[in-house]
Amino acid sequence: MAAGEHVGLFPWLVMLLLPEECYVEFFEKFNFFDGPCLKIAISKGLGFGIILGSVMVKLPQIVKIIMSKSGAGINVMAVTFELTAISFTWAYAVANSFPFSAWGEALFMAVQTSAIATLCFWYKEQTLQAILYVSGYLAVMWVLLSGVTPLSVLSAMQATNIPIVVLSKLIQAQTNYSNGHTGQLSAVTVFLLTLGSLARVFTTIQETGDDMMTLTYIISTAANAVVAFQVLWYWKRTEEFTKRQQSKKD
Structure with missing residues (x-):
């Protein structure tokens, strides 16, 4: 044939x-x-596996916030930095016509990450901030994805992802350290993010050959691992904090 x-x-x-x-x-x-x-084949399988996983990776975190009606322990600034890094990667990959299997999780993670920040505002009864956060984010993404933003600008934005990722995780790590617990952070979400970014190192090398994206995922893996370690380290203290919060509501 x-x-x-x-x-x-x-x-x-x-x-x-x-x-x-x-x-x-x-x-x-x-x-x-x-x-x-x-x-x-391995790269494609991992890539689409990561994308499928990303549809649900932050749902445990979202559910935990909704069930507790609180974003305690979650640093909105750290979440916003993380959302910024995800969004820059998304826009950069689209502009370079990289295959969906190499970046698709960014779309789903952006939706979930923005939802987490919005819920944190919502449960602080900061309704106006919640509305402005969502509308502002949608406006920014329209500009980045519409084709009006030059590739050189998107490349420069992608280059800033490394310090942004590190800063976002350091801010959250500092919040955890100051609190002595990890609050409403979801252990499932933290561990899945760490494993997902590790797998992305291989798929990015294989499918894009883009050194900047590869280095971003390597740094992201290390930064996520720091927070994952804290989740384990503060496990008992977090359980005690959760029980105290629940008893106050009861």
């Missing part, structure tokens, strides 16, 4: 993810250990 003559639903589905030569290697030659194609 000549190149380009693969017909049927299965070949079509496979070639949505893998190049045709990899379909040939895997499903015609049955060479499942072809080095280049195996790397592509």
Whole structure:
């Protein structure tokens, strides 16, 4: 069968993810250990796995805030810095036409991260701030994604992601240290973010070859790991804090 003559639903589905030569290697030659194609398959699998996971990665955090009706222990400034880094990566990847599997989680994480900040304002009864936060963020993202922002500007913004990521996690880590507990931070969300950013190091190298994005994810993994360590370190104190908060409401 000549190149380009693969017909049927299965070949079509496979070639949505893998190049045709990899379909040939895997499903015609049955060479499942072809080095280049195996790397592509692993990268695509991880990439879409991260995206699927990102749909729910911050839901435990959102649910925890809603159930407790409190954003105690969550530093909104740190959340905003994190949202900024996510949004810069999203806009930079779109402008460079990187495959969705290399950056798609940024879309879902941006929605959830902005929701967390908004809920923190909401439960402090700062309704106007909550509305302004959401509307301001949507306006900024329209400018970044509409094509009116030059690629050089987006590249410069992406370059700032490393200090932004570090700063966001250091602010949250300082808040945790000052409080002596991690408040309403969700352990599930923190650990999933750490694992997700670690997996992204491999997929970014494989799918984009972009050194700036790769370094950003390496730094992000280390920064997330600091907060993850604090979640474990302050586990018992956080449980005590949660019980005290609950008893006050009861």
